[in-house]
Amino acid sequence: MTGRMKEGSGSGTAAKGSRKAARPGGRSARVQESVHRAVRELIGERGRDGLTVPLVAARAGVTPSTVYRRWGDLQELLSDVAVERLRPEGAPEDHGSLRADFGAWAEQFLEEMASAAGRAYIRDALAGDPDGGNAGQCSAYAAEQVRILLGRAAGRGETVPELEEAMDVVVAPIMYRILFRPGAETAVGEEQAGPAGAAGSGAGADYARRLVERLLPG
Amino acid sequence: MTGRMKEGSGSGTAAKGSRKAARPGGRSARVQESVHRAVRELIGERGRDGLTVPLVAARAGVTPSTVYRRWGDLQELLSDVAVERLRPEGAPEDHGSLRADFGAWAEQFLEEMASAAGRAYIRDALAGDPDGGNAGQCSAYAAEQVRILLGRAAGRGETVPELEEAMDVVVAPIMYRILFRPGAETAVGEEQAGPAGAAGSGAGADYARRLVERLLPG
């Protein structure tokens, strides 16, 4: 990961309240922040397995029943934390053209999402998510980034595809391969790749670039 | 659902051994079949929530420790059952042309996967799947169906796209929308749909057809 996603433990100052916003005031916000931080720390120390509600609660300085009442179970709590960490940090870089912008973004997106940590967060986000709200948030994050890319290109006078089409052609295949085809995040059913690694450094960089070229005419 | 996926409780005669095939002989096979059937029955009776390992074990006529030892936890068991139910029943129908074949298949695929039951099974399959083996099996099922479509069209002399490209352009967007964009399985970023429901009956039928047309030239 190069920096699109949150890395450090708790960089933000204010709680976000991704779940129930019924009473987002002082104490509830403190508890949520404390529990989220406990989860992040314990994941770093003991891994996602070996994580239990009583353990998280103890680290956070609350009682287990508080966690159960707010989040229901460990899965939903992990889902909340995962979504928070899958949120992009800033706007995608500007490389002068839609092809370069989108290519670089897709490359980075694939690399981060396909990493062991990224895949774990994606699966956590999906797993404890009855109504699909957290998964929708993840998709909204990516769509927002792509919308910025397209809007920027349109401002340059370039002809740009629809956002929906861009999500279908570039983002969806990346996520599909990560989730359903472990170990196949590279390779695309087209011509042989360039001599060896055209621009990107990672393994699936070529794949990401080729998805972007499938979207853009020319 | 019209019949691509398994519907009834236990139609097959022999156990399949989707997990450990260490000792697939008589008793182990009976236990696996019995536990799987118990899960299917209880899901039908009490829903996926309110399902516990002791409950399943009691229905299956085994002790909870047996379930824990074979599957680890409820999630992995549900993942196994989900993959079994996501397996296609037979070969896709023949409509005379790749466009018609693929369109009809995609339409049916979307309808089944986007249903409440289909989505639940997909999420279960992904959730309890440490190594991604079950998810890979789901993808392999779909890929096999598409491979049949493409091979049949090639036999007719049609020019056909690569399997990988077909998966990227048609299957991936369908699964992405189901997982990450609840309530947005229809609509595509192109021209307005036909007058009103061209051929398919379901809501997302037009979307599936348009994905196929994005893949096929002409």
Next chain:
DNA sequence: ACCACTGACGCAAAGATTTCGCGTTAAGGT
């Protein structure tokens, strides 16, 4: 056909997690 070997199961106790009722605290509004 018989026998030894080994993986899988049942049973039951120990341990951990999850649920629930009730009193208390503190946020939000008037």
Next chain:
DNA sequence: ACCTTAACGCGAAATCTTTGCGTCAGTGGT
């Protein structure tokens, strides 16, 4: 400042999960 009520802490009860040990049944060899 006072009232209302969502959210929390505490502790007991219920439920689930793990583990050790004896037994049973498939598997392969003779």
